[in-house]
Amino acid sequence: MITALILGPILGGLLLFALPRTADAAARACGVVLALAALVVTLTGSTLPDESIAWLQRPFIANYHVGLGQGLGFWLVALLNLCTMCAIAVIKVPRVRDFTALMLLLEGSMAGVFLARDLLVFALFWDLMLLPVFLVLIGWCGHATAAWKYLIYNVLGGLTLLLATAAFGIAAGTTDVIGHGPIPVLTPTWAAWIFAGFAFAFLVKTPVWPFHGWMPETYVELPAPMVALVSGIQSKAGLYGFLVIAWVLFAEQMHAMVPVFGSLAVIGLVYGGCMALVQSDIKRVVAYSSLSHLGLILLAIMSGQPLALQGAIVYMLAHGLFNVALFLGLGFVEVREGTRVLSRLGGLGVSNPRLAGALIFAALAALGLPGLGGFSGELLILTGLYQAGDYWQTIVALLVIIVAAAYMLRLFQGTMQGPVSDDLPQRPDLSAVEVLALIPLAAMIVLLGVNPSVLSSGVEPSNAVIHALPLQKERA
Amino acid sequence: MAVGELSNYVTLSAVLFFLGVAGVILRRNPLVMLMGVELMLNASNLALVAFSRAWGSMVGHIFAFLVITVAAAEAAIGLAIIVVVFHRSARVDVDDVTILKG
Amino acid sequence: MLHHAVGISAHYPLLLATWLLPLAGALLLWSTGPRIQAKGAVLGTTVLGAAFVTALLSIPDALRAADGYVGAQQPLVTWLPGMSLGLLLDPLSLLWTLVITGVGFLIHVYSIGYLAGDRAIARFFAYLNFFVFAMLTLVLSDNFLGLLVGWGLVGLASYFLIGFWFEKPSAVAASRKAFVINVAGDVGIMLAIFILFAQLGTLSYGGVFAHVAQLSPSTLLAVCLFLFVGCAAKSAQVPLHTWLPDAMEGPTPVSALIHAATMVTAGVYLIARCHPLWDASPDARAFVGVVGAITALVGAILGLGQWDIKRILAYSTMSQIGYMIMGVGVGAYQAGVLHFFAHAFFKAQLFLGAGIIIHALGDEQDIRRMGGLARKMPFALLAMLTGTLAICGIFPFSGFFSKDAILYGVLEHGHPYLYFIGVLTAAITAYYMFRMLFVVFAGQARTPASVGEHAGHAHHAPAWLMQLPVALLIVPTIGIGWLAIGGEQSPWARFFEPIFGASLQPLARLGMSEATSSLVVTSVVLLGIATAFFVYATPQALRNAPERLQREGQRMPGMLTHAFYFDDALDGLFVQPTRALGRFCAATVERDVLDGGVHDITVGARWLGHFFRSFQTGFVRAYALVLALGVAAFAAYYVLVGVTR
């Protein structure tokens, strides 16, 4: 049943090719139905047993072991399915059928990453995730540079991950270790190198500050539904890796690297914030804002403090939700205005009140308005950080919240308010389908904001993470 | 066969071999280069026969025989190529043929 | 796992109704707004009326003293063991709730008239309802977390309302500035929350105030100061006040409700609510008192230099809140809260009166182009006059009692300098308020001919819709003062006994009694009025009013016109450096370091390619040479190895 979560979307996507090339609506409908089915299976499947099929014996024991469980993986897959459903519903690109197929392939491979209980399966799906995005970058976007940059960065990450997995398998004898079973003890040198491989892959994927070269162009070039998935959920794969793999299997190395990654996260936090303030392209603003938010989540993960970790999980989901909503919203703006440059946009709110409503809601969730998902995550994270003794990081994060308010409003007001540029034709407001696609996202954001405990009670990150973390870090 | 005579044979074949190599490198006429190659092959044949004589087993001869057939085939093909490449050009000079450069 | 999403057991249905009705109204209006247009206004007003009624009905709940604490406790949802949300209705929050819903209701009625004919009126009422809901969340919450949520939502509501006419770029910029400064306030409160949660493990008022003793003086001071950062941002105290004058971009009812009666007093509520924290740290009290006094003085002085009627009122609001913060800051909680109560009514009345004038003059806000309206708009004169008398603190009006209570309280709590600043501010307040009065109402009319109470530009709402609320407001402007007569036994003191009873600090033995201090203040105020009269209202002055006002306009000192350059300072200190950092990152780090680095790698790879390509010369003999060298190398290797072994 769990494998259906992975193979279902992928095979479904392939079956779509049976449809005639121009059957856009039908393709979209099939895509939404598939994603909805996956969501239902996920929500009802939290008690399903793991599925494990023996795969490799010789170099090391690796078997196709996937499991859902109650922890972080469950919520991320649920988020994935929900966002895919909403994203597919609003696809407005040439060749919708092929695009939907690639979206479903992306969904299936990402589900594979979150459900994998074996490092090799994890690495396999990690690399498969790149394919659809690269194909879309090549097929649907003008500039090829973004495609190649994306490919080079991420394939490099994928390679180091594969190498590290193999090394781990050889060193530890088996790779069937995510989330269960005894934690194999490796010799320090091996462990250090393997950890380096894993860490690099996660850093590139998240992305974290110095490795984010691919992120701006990719987010700007990709069509809205795909970039929503990539920025909303694919970035979580890196953080999921840190939480579930790095902290559990390489606790000592993680401690050693905490100051380094912590400072990278803080730099990313500030860097993303300031950059978002001066961008002229609306999608770049959200791209750099997500760099900033992900920096905050990474900071929380690095602190290792249980409260911060739960906050990180809540914020991961909230960030997934409002980033998808933001990108879909900006996609609608781009479709209506034909341009992404802030200076030429303006006054769309007058003729599109519903689009303005949707965008302001997503922007407020992004800047952490109390009462919405972003805030509850941020608050838990920062309280945890403060308790863990990282005073300076907390203060910097708080200042960046102010900057976040500034750039998010600048984005919203730049597109929706201000004098109406009347040279552009009268633009139609959101259609019923588009509004329907945004409602589940909004509902989840409010639910997370009002009562994050509904999620965190079921979430306690896999207990291995908790007891592997030092509850009270020895503060100098 | 006197003692140490084998080392003489080996030395001789080495010298012949390097002469062959010199022929291939220094001369610009493809035919002479092929002859250089023939020289090299024969040098190796000589060493084979010498060792076969020293070990007292006929296998060296079989192998030498094989080398001869290879040499024959190689010469045939080489000459065919030379004919095809140079039969139209005014002069037969290996340095003219640089189409395949990187 | 999803079933217990939001499980709330309703102990106090009335309280919940008061809290949630405005939200329901807002959501309804948002979703159906475009369709129902004008009817939306009536819907919004009725919802507010219902909320006000339920608030009145829940008064007994608030006053019910049970098992050690007063008021109604309504738990909502728990996030974590230490963090839970809940509602608390006790005398303090009851007072604020009543003001919010009461004045809110009147302003809703007023807005029906003021905004009649505006296409997006339904959206306006949705925002007003949402604001009332947000303010109630702030006021009714029983813990710091709920307070913070309310704080943010109120900031959002003020953003919506200031930027209501979002076609105007100035309104857009003003709303963004207000929201960002408000978020800066949120950040201050969040920091205080972290400290409290880290030290005490709980965020509920009861839990925190019970364990105040556990906090070391330094952490206590830190908590108080960070909380005060939130208050300063919300209540427009000196460094963070620059957004208030710009907030006048919003419609006048907005200014009346938010920037006069309710929102800006959130800071006063916070300090009053956390009085145990403030009682425990004297230097925090001193600091807040000083900031309050400075704000009062700065607000009054800036009020002198304004020509826009709403900006004058905005600066007077800032000044009056300075008074309240000073009062509550030094420890005279009851006096501060009393002044809030009085101020809510007479400032709302002043703003609504100004609204009537602006509405009648076709959105003209500059007093230099008004004048001589006494005859044409008697009702407006009545409203503005009573309001001005109240704000200056003349005897029968509420301002007299509340302002004197604060000033005497300040004296009692041992702050003679603050007392002096307070009195000086009272004089300046009297001067600029009457300056406005004389310029607007006395002398010849400088307005276009066809102006009058009933003419105005064609708006179909009946005039009484706007005048009834103002008339209703005049009653409390006069009446409230009498609540406070009688010192300890006054109804006001007894009402707040359970809240502030325990926090009476040692009072300094004073030379003069309260009566004498009132006399001093009244005389100073009359002096102010007299100077204003001589400058603006003498027959000779009235005759050449236009030229004199013109001259005064040019001679206005730079400090006043630029509001002490606070705006530019804030912009220069915080906004520009962040933007510069962003540009720096974009230009150098992003382009040169990151992209540059990757670019260099590719160039290096290409160069390497060229280097090796040169080996393919195309000469057969060159290849043969390389082959020979290879063979020779092998031979040499084996020879050497052989020899050495």
Next chain:
Amino acid sequence: MLFWFLAVALIASAVAVVTAAKPVYSVIALLAHFVTLAVVYVSLSAEFLAVTQILVYSGAILILFLFVIALLSSGVDSFEVGPDRLPKLPMPALFALVITLVAIVFSAAHAFAHVLPVITPTSQLAVGSAAAFGSVATFGAMLFTSQLLPFEITALILMVAVIGVVVLAGDHATLTPPDHERLRAIRRREREAILREGEAS
């Protein structure tokens, strides 16, 4: 004593092949080289190889060389015209190079002398007797019994060679028959270009 004489002959003929001015001279030198080599094989009691050497090498391959030389030299006065593109090595340097080479190889050979087996004198069987070492009978027996695989391979190689030559040198139907007049004009133009190029450099 015979060995040294043969060695000198071999080296001389090899040098002659390499340094001959005209390809025909080098062919003749090569013929001498092969014949001397055959003699050496006989001295090493490898009669079959000696005969094969004469038959195959000097018989077949050299004749082939002669054919090609004849074919290519029609209308070409000298094979090599124009600047030499490899760096010109002065004669003494070349000579020194060869000497050092021979010295190295000689010393290496002697260094390994103790390793190499001593050539055991054959059992004085008359040259040519059937059972003697290196006789054709034993060669034939080995070729078709224990060493059958090399035999198969030689067959394969030869077949490949034949097919290769046919494909390469055969006149393809597609090729338009060369027009001799046009051919000669092309040759003339090329020769003049080269001469001009010669004078220019």
